[in-house]
Amino acid sequence: MTWTFSPEPYDSPVAAALWRAYYTEVSDRWYLLHEGRRTEPGELEREIARHTGADLAPPVGQLLLARYGGEPAGSAGVRLLEGGGVAELTRVFLYPAVRGRGGAALLVGAAEDAARALGAGRMILDTRSDLVEARALYTRLGYAETERHNTDPYAEHWFARTLG
Numbered sequence: 001m002t003w004t005f006s007p008e009p010y011d012s013p014v015a016a017a018l019w020r021a022y023y024t025e026v027s028d029r030w031y032l033l034h035e036g037r038r039t040e041p042g043e044l045e046r047e048i049a050r051h052t053g054a055d056l057a058p059p060v061g062q063l064l065l066a067r068y069g070g071e072p073a074g075s076a077g078v079r080l081l082e083g084g085g086v087a088e089l090t091r092v093f094l095y096p097a098v099r100g101r102g103g104a105a106l107l108v109g110a111a112e113d114a115a116r117a118l119g120a121g122r123m124i125l126d127t128r129s130d131l132v133e134a135r136a137l138y139t140r141l142g143y144a145e146t147e148r149h150n151t152d153p154y155a156e157h158w159f160a161r162t163l164g
Helices: 013-035 041-050 101-119 130-142
Strands: 001-006 061-068 073-082 086-094 120-129 144-145 157-162
Touching: 001 101, 013 041, 013 061, 013 073, 013 086, 061 101, 073 101, 086 101, 101 120, 101 130, 120 130, 130 157
Parallel strands: 086 120
Antiparallel strands: 001 061, 061 073, 073 086, 120 157, 144 157
16 A cells, blocks of 8 residues: 545545544544543534635645545645745644554655745644644654744644755
């Protein structure tokens, strides 16, 4: 089985399914940790609708679709920040069934390539304390923890890396 990565329209059915799976997982994880419950269905629908992904479309962004063995397996997005030169990595996600097969590092690498193609020389991202797997991945890939660079109320760790 091999991994492939390609641009995907942010509003395609495959992208929508991946966004729903990603958001459900990270939201449920937060609520279970902090409130002992899963995300309420209405809240889930509001947040999915509010974060369309339109900022992940050219010329200022790109959504990548990861496939494993030809089947949709995950996604990652990059968006240029105002002023250019810096891109933000977002929505890095693999379906649980394909985790542990080397795809996460390859997916981030493909996102870095997409950021370079958009003109970025630096990538930033944020994540939460409970997403320990993500923090370990970013550290392993050479991202350094930095000071806060946004006001996202759920962000607890900020990372950056120069794109060589």
